[in-house]
Amino acid sequence: MSISDRVGPLGLGPARGSRERGSSGQGAEGPALDLALGRLREALLPSTGKLRPPWPFPLGAAPWPPSVPRPPKRPDLGVNYATDWARRYPVRLARAAWTELVTRPLMAAIAQPSTEGLDRFESTEAPVIFAANHSSHLDTPLLLSVLPERFRHKVVTLGAADYFFDSRAKAIYFAFSVNAVPIERVKVSRSSADRAQALIEEGWNLLIFPEGGRSPDGWGQPHRGGAAWLAARSGRPIVPVHIQGTGRLLPRGAKRLYVGRTKVTFGWPLYPDLPARQLVGRLEDAIAALADEAATDWWSARRRAAQGATPPLTGPDASAWRRAWALGPSPKDRARRRSPASAKRWPAGYGS
């Protein structure tokens, strides 16, 4: 396959080779322009059609020949990444220092969290399973920064193996900074479940996001069964947590971080006295009630919960724009309102 064959479908026009073969009668500047474009295309587009790294080989990596099959993904990454090192004592000490000296001041500055309901599980014995809604990458460090000290440095975060552990650098960073262990997000495999249970038996508290990933639109997603299943299997309680506001500061796909206020609300521990399937629904209801409490007040939320009228976490059952509209103005819009473009100009009358 020639380069011209490859770049054709990408809509960049014919490559140099095809021009030389087929075109004629162009203006004087046409061939020169085509030649320049052709060279640019060849420099940028290897056989894969992806952008070539900026440095030529050997300064940059060589492109993978299309005729050579790639070996299977490195088995020591993804769900197989071994995180034992991150729970050794020296690393725990370093992480405690990182959490106290970096994470907490940073979260205090960026997310300005307020907390509710810490008293609800103060007498609960560790280990527990913290289950929270998930709308931002800020959720984990924020939650870790507001947990009581007896839990804060003894939490393992279950992270999506395909996202947080797909490269060595990411795996090392997340294993160190938030004590993450990989878990498959689409299903709870036996190895993942065994690993999580072993951690609970070793006395580690778990932090899990039962939605399986960050919210794509700002509203919650239906819960998966992992947290409830682990609670049922280990016999340890689940502490429901609702995190409000992080989705506005750093939503999924955001290119910049906003500063604002957040609120973390903890609920009463849920003991696994129900089958796992029913526990999933109970956990979802509990977090929805906490969301209602964060939006209104405890008494109103309790009354609505008693009537079965708690607003669902998944948002209104309406068209996409109405769901987006119901979230209110974005931080960007609010920032614009606070500082209108005119305010950035020179003061009126200056220099006159």
Add this chain to the structure above:
Amino acid sequence: MPRPGFVLEVDRATPPVLMWHGEGFRLERLPAERSRVVYAPEPLAPLPDPDAAIRRALLEPLGDCPPLPQLLHAGMRLTIAFDDLSLPLPPMRRPDNRQRVIEAVLDLAAEAGVDDVVLIAALGLHRRMTDAELRHALGDRIFDAFAPHGKLLQHDAEDPDGLVHLGKTEKGEDVEVNRRVAESDLLVYVNINLVAMDGGHKSTATGLMSYRSVRHHHNVRSLQHSRSLMDRPRSELHSSSWRIGRLLAKHVKVFQVETTLNNDAFPPQMAFLQKREWEWSVRDRATFLAASNGAALLSPAARRAVFQSVLAPHAMTSVQAGEVEAVHEATIANIHRQQLVDVEGQSDIVIFGLPYIGPYNVNSIMNPLLVHCLGLGYFFNMYLGKPLVRPGGVVILSHPTPWAFHPVHHPSYIDFFEEVLPTTTDPVEIEKTFEERYATDEWYRHLYRTSYAFHGVHAMYMWYWGAHALEYTGGTIIVGGNRRAVRRMGFKPATTLADALEMAEDVVGRGPTITYFRAPPLMLAHVH
């Protein structure tokens, strides 16, 4: 699971490929759509417990041969011969296979109460090994137990008192062997088989014989009729060796121990040499840049010292012992398991990037004759079936080819280069006119026996080694070589690979097909 070797068809997205260039490397871009690169298989997993495997091989021999303990008894004369410095390449990290095997044999000999044991380095016509080289190959325990008592010998193919003529083969080949070997009750030959050419009867027929015997297979006719040297049934050199070895085996009981290695030839610090270019990590790329640029800054002597200090992490992949021919068949199968790469068809041009080391310049200088021998002798012959290049095609070698010779190791090479090559480069003519004089020259003989020099005739053999390629191909071009040295050998010098490819088109026509044999790591092309 190591991946097999394969052939990469070069297209415009193919990155530049690594090419050995003596004590350095080049990255060369090959013409798209008509070039291919043959990549070596990845190293096989080593034997988990090589010492246990050796002991098992000695106790469960192959072919018509009893276990070694049954061949050992008090009062016998036991000789243990072993391959010399030319194997493996690069020299392997300690413990060497020879040390492991000989220690196991000596353990059994000690249990059997054998007192008369002599070790012989099977040099053939190669230079003698230094004490340090012997110690590296055999280990301290063996060296200290045998060398001080004169029981660690090096074969002397010119010792009139140390050789015995056992007779002639059915084809009239003289069999003149080391006297100690001929008078032994048992010869245990310990082999390292780096390539398919090594081992079998060739070990004894070359390593322990005199010039009178060796000349029967190391000659132009044999080498021109060896298609290839790596394919024993089609190699005249091996046929002759087999006849000589069989006659020897009628006089002396031979217990052969052969070991094979994986092609893990370079240490982890130089991992990029073993990897395909698109799999180079950041570290590999940084190492490549540091090594190639760093090497360029060093003086030739310093560069040579650095490269010659490299020890290969070769690991044993098999060991077999017993009757010579049965053992060798199993050995060849194991070598093929590691090295064989299937290649479809021949090309107009074949390119070999030659490294800093060959069998005859360990701890020495790769002189122009050795460049010729390594390129047209060894690399060209790394095939089964038919050569990688078509008849009348062009061989392109990449090597600096310095006009430099080691005066101690290669004295006859210097005279050969100065006296013979200006006269003729035709191997047949050289053999007819010059061989006898070089082989019987008293000064060369003296240096071979008492110093560390290759035999006088060895320079001839270096030229004969390329006889098949010289006869078969339409020309040889050396990229980046010393122009005078290259021209002296009758080849054409080229500054760059692109120039060489242009020059080759004069011989093979426009738009030629090209095969680049990316070795080392070593491999054997099975050309269909």
